[in-house]
Amino acid sequence: MTLHKEQFLRDYESLSQVLTDKPLAALGDAYANFAYSMALSRKAGSPRGKKVKGAPLAEAVRRAGLRSYLPSRIDKHVLSDAAEALLVYAWLKDVITLEESVDVLEKNDNLEEGLTELLVRAKGRIKF
Amino acid sequence: MTLHKEQFLRDYESLSQVLTDKPLAALGDAYANFAYSMALSRKAGSPRGKKVKGAPLAEAVRRAGLRSYLPSRIDKHVLSDAAEALLVYAWLKDVITLEESVDVLEKNDNLEEGLTELLVRAKGRIKF
Numbered sequence: 001m002t003l004h005k006e007q008f009l010r011d012y013e014s015l016s017q018v019l020t021d022k023p024l025a026a027l028g029d030a031y032a033n034f035a036y037s038m039a040l041s042r043k044a045g046s047p048r049g050k051k052v053k054g055a056p057l058a059e060a061v062r063r064a065g066l067r068s069y070l071p072s073r074i075d076k077h078v079l080s081d082a083a084e085a086l087l088v089y090a091w092l093k094d095v096i097t098l099e100e101s102v103d104v105l106e107k108n109d110n111l112e113e114g115l116t117e118l119l120v121r122a123k124g125r126i127k128f
Numbered sequence: 129m130t131l132h133k134e135q136f137l138r139d140y141e142s143l144s145q146v147l148t149d150k151p152l153a154a155l156g157d158a159y160a161n162f163a164y165s166m167a168l169s170r171k172a173g174s175p176r177g178k179k180v181k182g183a184p185l186a187e188a189v190r191r192a193g194l195r196s197y198l199p200s201r202i203d204k205h206v207l208s209d210a211a212e213a214l215l216v217y218a219w220l221k222d223v224i225t226l227e228e229s230v231d232v233l234e235k236n237d238n239l240e241e242g243l244t245e246l247l248v249r250a251k252g253r254i255k256f
Contacts, residue, residue: 030166038133045136047151048154049153
């Protein structure tokens with residue numbers, strides 16, 4: 001897909017920079033909701049639209065071992081933003097396709113587990 | 129993209145059926161928000177996340193000449209749902225790519241105009 005995805009991405013020097021980028025998280029919110037809605041649609045066999053809430057995103061950040069890349073005193077909102085930022089960053093950098101994101105979310109019955117798996121894959125494939 | 133997009137789509141017999149499918153509109157809401165956020169990101173040169181509100185969607189349905197495919201007495205919410213349903217239906221049926229949706233929204237300074245153009249293209253390319 002020639003979506004010119006990277007042209008608006010600045011250079012990030014570390015995973016922490018990605019995880020704490022609020023505008024990136026805002027774009028990631030839209031990405032995560034769309035991928036999750038597609039996963040639910042495929043699982044249900046008919047169209048579905050649903051937002052990914054903050055709690056499973058925050059929990060996935062912890063399970064994926066990303067907590068240590070964030071400042072020590074943060075609220076849950078920062079945790080869920082971190083997940084959204086990394087999910088879309090991995091897509092923008094072409095290390096995870098939309099198809100793979102939908103697949104992983106579809107195959108995991110539990111949303112936290114699906115998100116955790118995606119974050120682990122993203123972290124493992126991104127180089128700084 | 130082998131996203132197995134169609135497997136959860138039932139057969140629609142008319143444009144009216146697509147436009148009034150609420151679950152399809154719910155998925156379309158996620159699609160529209162993601163495409164619009166990508167368009168804004170490219171235009172701004174940095175990540176953005178923003179939801180498409182109901183008013184421009186409803187206005188685009190009227191401008192695209194789709195009003196007559198809907199029941200006579202409806203509220204604005206049904207109009208905006210109709211736009212979301214058709215936008216994602218065109219993508220699911222592979223007549224408009226995500227890339228094209230982002231492109232059109234990026235190139236039109238006015239969101240209503242961009243949405244109208246997408247709806248007109250969708251309507252012109254879908255066969256029942």
